[in-house]
Amino acid sequence: MANRGAILRGRGPAVFSSTFIDHIVHVHPLVAVALYLPVIVVAAVASLDQAGPLALVGWAVGGYLTWTLVEYWGHRIVLHFEPEQGWGAWFHRIVHGLHHDYPQDSRRSIMTPLLSVPIVGTALVVSIVVLDLPSMYAAGFVLGYLAYDLIHLYLHHSRPKAGPMKWLHELHMRHHFRDDGRGFGVSAPYWDKVFGTAISRSRRAAQ
Numbered sequence: 113m114a115n116r117g118a119i120l121r122g123r124g125p126a127v128f129s130s131t132f133i134d135h136i137v138h139v140h141p142l143v144a145v146a147l148y149l150p151v152i153v154v155a156a157v158a159s160l161d162q163a164g165p166l167a168l169v170g171w172a173v174g175g176y177l178t179w180t181l182v183e184y185w186g187h188r189i190v191l192h193f194e195p196e197q198g199w200g201a202w203f204h205r206i207v208h209g210l211h212h213d214y215p216q217d218s219r220r221s222i223m224t225p226l227l228s229v230p231i232v233g234t235a236l237v238v239s240i241v242v243l244d245l246p247s248m249y250a251a252g253f254v255l256g257y258l259a260y261d262l263i264h265l266y267l268h269h270s271r272p273k274a275g276p277m278k279w280l281h282e283l284h285m286r287h288h289f290r291d292d293g294r295g296f297g298v299s300a301p302y303w304d305k306v307f308g309t310a311i312s313r314s315r316r317a318a319q
Contacts (some may be wrong), residue, residue, distance in 0.1 A: 127206050137206060137226055138219040141265050142268045147225070148232065148258045152251050155188065155236075168248045173238070175252025180300035183260050187296040188309065193256035206284075215288055222261040232257060260299040267298070286311040 128134045159168055177265055191208040195201045211220040222228075235253045239245045263280065272278040280301065287295035295311045297303040304310040 124194045127210070137224050139222070139225060141218055141222050141261070143195070143225075144222050144228070144258060146260045147228075148254050151232065151236070152258065153255050155240075155247040156250035157253065159246045159251065162246040162248070167211075168246065171248040172252035172255070173234030175235075175249040175254075176256040177252045178235075178249075180297070180303060180316070182235075183256075183300060184297045184303040186231070186297065192292065212288065213291060215268055217313070218265065218269060221265040223257075228257065228261075256299075263299045285309070 119306075122194045156172075158229060159171070162168070163171065170269055191204075193200070194204050194209070207224055211217070214220060232254055236250050239250045239253065240247050264284070265278075266277065267284045270277075270281070272281050280299070283295055283301045283304075291311050294309045295301070295304055296309055301310070
């Protein structure tokens, strides 16, 4: 997949003619915190009598690692599936295309609820209802998602000078400005190493 080339500044255009609907689809970043932090707290508290402390930590880590795989493969397969026309092209524009065109638009730096609500809801139902896992697993999954959203927002609207965030920022900017067909792990870029989609320092989009 070739890089888009033209990067537009400012706020992306509305997707829907209705301002109300458009503000539901692309929300302020604090909406994600308001939606999912209570889910994390409730799931964690509900799990306290379901297993011992060390086991609960293990379940939380397992949920988090599951999220990182969903993040990687969802970004690679779903968000970067780009039909040229029809419903698929429209859907891609809403959920990810405008973010690549307007990377500094904070409303498009977190995942649209069109995707996040079904993802989180499915994780809760499958892990708690279907598999009957301790709800700490779901808490770890949702915490991983929320951390991803906030890290992604931070990487687009800051210039970290050192530490892990500088590393993540550098890797994600390569995805945006060098080769958007690689570098799909935003909060967990180690999966790019595992699955062969890492962007090296010297790599160019034309390669």
